[in-house]
Amino acid sequence: MPNATGRQDAARSVVFAPLDGTGRAELVEQRLTDAIVSGVLRDGERLPSESELSRSLGVALVTAREALEGMRDRGLVRTRRGRDGGSFVTYDRDAAARLLDSRIRGHSRIELRDLALHVSAIAGTAAEIAADRASNDDLETLSAIHEGADLTTAGGARRALGRFQLEVAAISQSPRLVREEVRLQSEAGPLLWLCLREQEYRDLSAASRTRVIDAIRTVDPVAARTATLAQATAALEWLVDEKVRLEATADLTGQGLR
Amino acid sequence: MNTTAAHATLSPVHIAARVAETFDGLFATIDAWRDRLQDHLEADAAPTAATLDPVVESSAVTALAADGLITGSGFVAAPGLLSDAHWHLAWWLGGSAGIRRLATIDDPSNDQFRDYTTLEWWRFPARTGSRHLTGPYVDYVCTDDYTVTITTPVTVGGQLLGVVGMDVLVDRLERELLPLLRAAGLPIAVVNASGRIVTATDSRREPGSMLRLEGLDDALAPLRGPEPVSQSRVLPGGAEVIACGDTSLALVVGL
Helix, strand or coil, X not given: CCCCCHHHXXXXXXXXXXXCHHHHHHHHXXXXXXXXXXXCCCCCCECCCHHHHHHHHCCCHHHHHHHHHHHHHCCCEEEECCCCCEEEECCCHHHHHHHHHHHHHHCCHHHHHHXXXXXXXXXXXXXXXXXXXXXXXXHHHHHHHHHCCCCCCXXXXXXXXXXXXXXXXXXXXXXXXXXXXXXXXXXXXXXXXHHHHCHHHHHHHHHHXXXXXXXXXXXXXXXXHHXXXXXXXXXXXXXXXXXXXXXXXXXXXXXXXX | CCHHXXXXXXXXHHHHHHHHHHHHHHHHHHHHHHHHHHHHHHHCCCCCHHHHHHHHHHHHHHHHHHCCCEEEEEEEECCCCECCECCEEEEEEXXXXXXXXXXXXXXXXXXXXXXXHHCHHHHHHHHHCCCEEEEEEECCCCCCCEEEEEEEEEEECCEEEEEEEEEEEHHHHHHHHHHHHHCCCCCEEEECCCCEEEEECCCCCCCCCXXXXXXXXXXXXXXXXCCCCCXXXXXXXXXXXXXXXXXXXXXXXXX
């Protein structure tokens, strides 16, 4: 590569740089933390062993170990030795709330906006295509998810939202949209749908599902997309407001970020 | 229009029969497993996953190795049937990397867990007691592929013990069916009983989209019952709907 520029050399050196465990351990830690904080993993639940984690997440054993150590340091899991040993989730409501607050503050408004945009692009397109491709059976499935939603808790509302959007993606008949929806739900879901802590937003999410179902029934792709986007926008606005509020409180009490 | 194909025309009725033949082999395979599993379960009053899985595996692996159309196959147990596994899928997948068992989540407290008795490939055969063809659909519970799944109930003494089934990738099916359809020399589509296109000679009729023609839903209604009725009908717009044997699929000709 005689004509390589310095810039290309730098880019190449990154490609072939050793994959160190640090970045990946943080990703694993973030994924598990999100699951605990959002109630997907429950208090007292036993986590998979280090070797099971390393296998299922496709990371090295030391990376899984490092992630678990990080979570132990933050009091999110506790480890027991012995025959019935393992790592167990210790869900402390106050600690979880503090973690979420620091996550909201740890993201810039631009990042939050970008996250909502990505979710909108996938879920909005899925809804648009689904409106044209749904059969009567598909509509029944969507209605069943909607009617079975537990809106009394944030976790229940989020599960309903996730199941509904996944089903809409499946109805679009696109394996790629489905895969992307699944990936985004684990990556962006815990943060973006934090507004479901408030009853008002759980009711809004149910109203949005009604609009999407109606749009799909009447084969109205534009309305299906619009209703889906409106929900993501409302969630983003809540996040940004919450961020402003948290930062104002922090300024008052003289706390810096973290 | 391709003139070579126009010369070698097959009648639509003939093509419908050939489409049905493509599935006959799959149906025969699946009926044979069902019989084998029913025999096994009849003889075993307290079945376990540990004893049943090897029986399923031998059938499934043989089918995956023998038939290029099949990409997944196995047995799904009625909840509570097996004393050592309340929810149980014994499912094997084919593919270039070799045959492997599908990893499943059988713990209902896990967020990724799905109650499979709510899914079409379970619900329909459970309700009607007959074989069912699900899809084309995105199989997000198992493989994330665009799939057609054929399932048939396993019953002993009138009690549903589970379903045996197989997956066929829609694009492999399309590769098999499209040359047949082109032999008609007419615009023609294969649709499922809901009117969803499996494949069509017109490239603007995409697989997975709904074929929306006046009267089509009514014409397909007999295919949605437990015993799909072989018949044909002409729609108000002039297109002809011909059932493909007892597959629950139909040809729509002249659309």
